[in-house]
Amino acid sequence: MMMRRSRKEEEDELLRERIIGGGNLSKIRGKHGLTTPEIQSLRAVCDTLIPSLSYYYYSKQHQQEDRDDEVAVLKDFLASSGAHFPIPEEVGELLMKRSSIIEGRWIVRLVLMMLGTRIGTLFLSGSLCFTNSTNSNSSKWGGLLFLNNNINTFSAMSAQKREKVVQKWLKHKYFTPLRLAFLYLKVVTLHTFFSRVDENGENPTWKAIGYKVHKSKKEEVTIIRPLDKATVQTIYENDTTFLNALSQKGLNDVVLHQNIYNIRCDVLVLGSGCGGGVAAALLAQSGQRVIVLEKGNYFAPSDFSSLEGPSSDHMYEYGVTFGTLDGTVAIMAGTAVGGGSLINCRSGRKNKCLGVMARSVGDGVKRMIRIEAKVTILACGALYTPPLMINSGLKNKNIGRNLHLHPVLMAWGYFPESNSEFTGKNYEGGIITSVHKVFGSDGDDGGGSHNNVKAIIETPALGPGAFASIGPWISGADLKNKMIKYSRTAHFITIIRDRGSGVVKKEGRLSYELDDGDRANMTVGLRRALRILVAAGAVEVGTHRSDGQRLKCEGISESELEEFLDSVYAAKGPMSMEEKWTNYGSAHQLGSCRMGINEKQGAVDENGQSWEAEGLFVCDASVLPSAIGVNPMITIQSTAYCLSKKIAQSLTRTKTDL
Numbered sequence: 001m002m003m004r005r006s007r008k009e010e011e012d013e014l015l016r017e018r019i020i021g022g023g024n025l026s027k028i029r030g031k032h033g034l035t036t037p038e039i040q041s042l043r044a045v046c047d048t049l050i051p052s053l054s055y056y057y058y059s060k061q062h063q064q065e066d067r068d069d070e071v072a073v074l075k076d077f078l079a080s081s082g083a084h085f086p087i088p089e090e091v092g093e094l095l096m097k098r099s100s101i102i103e104g105r106w107i108v109r110l111v112l113m114m115l116g117t118r119i120g121t122l123f124l125s126g127s128l129c130f131t132n133s134t135n136s137n138s139s140k141w142g143g144l145l146f147l148n149n150n151i152n153t154f155s156a157m158s159a160q161k162r163e164k165v166v167q168k169w170l171k172h173k174y175f176t177p178l179r180l181a182f183l184y185l186k187v188v189t190l191h192t193f194f195s196r197v198d199e200n201g202e203n204p205t206w207k208a209i210g211y212k213v214h215k216s217k218k219e220e221v222t223i224i225r226p227l228d229k230a231t232v233q234t235i236y237e238n239d240t241t242f243l244n245a246l247s248q249k250g251l252n253d254v255v256l257h258q259n260i261y262n263i264r265c266d267v268l269v270l271g272s273g274c275g276g277g278v279a280a281a282l283l284a285q286s287g288q289r290v291i292v293l294e295k296g297n298y299f300a301p302s303d304f305s306s307l308e309g310p311s312s313d314h315m316y317e318y319g320v321t322f323g324t325l326d327g328t329v330a331i332m333a334g335t336a337v338g339g340g341s342l343i344n345c346r347s348g349r350k351n352k353c354l355g356v357m358a359r360s361v362g363d364g365v366k367r368m369i370r371i372e373a374k375v376t377i378l379a380c381g382a383l384y385t386p387p388l389m390i391n392s393g394l395k396n397k398n399i400g401r402n403l404h405l406h407p408v409l410m411a412w413g414y415f416p417e418s419n420s421e422f423t424g425k426n427y428e429g430g431i432i433t434s435v436h437k438v439f440g441s442d443g444d445d446g447g448g449s450h451n452n453v454k455a456i457i458e459t460p461a462l463g464p465g466a467f468a469s470i471g472p473w474i475s476g477a478d479l480k481n482k483m484i485k486y487s488r489t490a491h492f493i494t495i496i497r498d499r500g501s502g503v504v505k506k507e508g509r510l511s512y513e514l515d516d517g518d519r520a521n522m523t524v525g526l527r528r529a530l531r532i533l534v535a536a537g538a539v540e541v542g543t544h545r546s547d548g549q550r551l552k553c554e555g556i557s558e559s560e561l562e563e564f565l566d567s568v569y570a571a572k573g574p575m576s577m578e579e580k581w582t583n584y585g586s587a588h589q590l591g592s593c594r595m596g597i598n599e600k601q602g603a604v605d606e607n608g609q610s611w612e613a614e615g616l617f618v619c620d621a622s623v624l625p626s627a628i629g630v631n632p633m634i635t636i637q638s639t640a641y642c643l644s645k646k647i648a649q650s651l652t653r654t655k656t657d658l
Contacts, residue, residue: 077480
């Protein structure tokens, strides 16, 4: 058997071209498409978010004594800046090339363009951009010239003034697009800075913040992954090798006709997640010839590196730049099937879905691929199944509506090693080790005895990139102090069963709105999470509201705690005209192609089949008619099992009839 490199080694080779100290760094330059003034403005923004600070200033503020070895590490960390190459270049590339929201890119670029000019900086910064006061005795035109000469562009302003400008943006209630631009810049800059790695898999900030990736020793062994014998990955093939690769996997009857690969099967499944994976397995077991199309790469457990930055790029859609159009909810969604449109799906059940036309996401296989199937199953997930159906000509009004997100807000607590019975670091151990249901009646904070669940509290694991980017930014010094406490800061997520819903009609573009009841339940969950953290001995607790809401717990009275909790609420998003706002998260998306008893009530029938095209089924989270009150994975798998069992029985009857 031929020795093959592990997928991680192949991914690492590609990764080295994008990391500091490895590969060809010149390839990074120019990928973002920003002009020189725009990249100068971006560099200044990155430096404002993550400024270089002196150790003397930090130690004076926090009045602590460190060992000599700790001092050296802290000095290096505090001196580091977001302006250092290639952070701004990578941030620019992520924002301009990978962001799912076109409007977000436009807003960010407009802000950067304006900050690169004196007049634009004056508009966005006010009097903070002045070098000196204007001379009131000067003539009209001379005064204008004097004024212009005393206006600095954003990159020419002092660090202190730039920080004040950004702090003003945070609180601006009326020019909310500026807050949205700040949110995009903050998330991408902080995530990139704290999660990127060099060719050795290291980040220079990790030692100072107490983070360490446990690396397993590489062994030169032959790696056979569970699905290798049945998988063809087009990113590693070209038009010459593709047919041979298919033949080796058992597809010997592929025909190349009119520059199109023609493949036939009994069942075609688009997507290999909780729904698609179950459907493919059950139908294959029933004797059907099944092909699964998946846009994402194949990762076995042995391939995972535990590196947050590269993993985010490969495992999530749009990396860390995916969210609702108004920036209220950040979306974590695994990669889904794309690059195809259904054939002969127009209107009316009399039409039959014949299969798909697909294009490889890699550059090697350039020819189109036509796959004809008796049954086509969409399992692209709640964010991608509806756009695929709509692009294929289906018109049912329920397609893309009723989207639920299980929105999440977080509370945090700091447990210093010197003042806590808990050992270890926040990223060690299991991912979700505890789940707490918050029961209560309307108007309380979860302490009632009514059997209705207001919220669920869980304990997530956060890498340093996620930790830095999801929290509020108050100042550069506050950020670095927060990151120094990273390894001993615990987070709770508060999840609700949302009654509000959203719409997703096009790929990567979704709108969503929580209703008042959702926010009330989220508030109950947040307050309970904070109570738990205080009771557990946290010396400081807080939320992720834009003002950095927090409470120092040492020596506080019960009344002071209650006063603080009364001020905690689920705020609206960055585009709301409120001074204090927040950013929600979502890792569960469901309901956007729901079942119904007729085509007025749902996008598919009780068997998961489209009302408009025979042979077209949906087997993923999008068929669920409402948000559910638990993690949806098992529910999705169970639903897919029931639906695919019916499909298998139908196909068996068809063969018997023939």
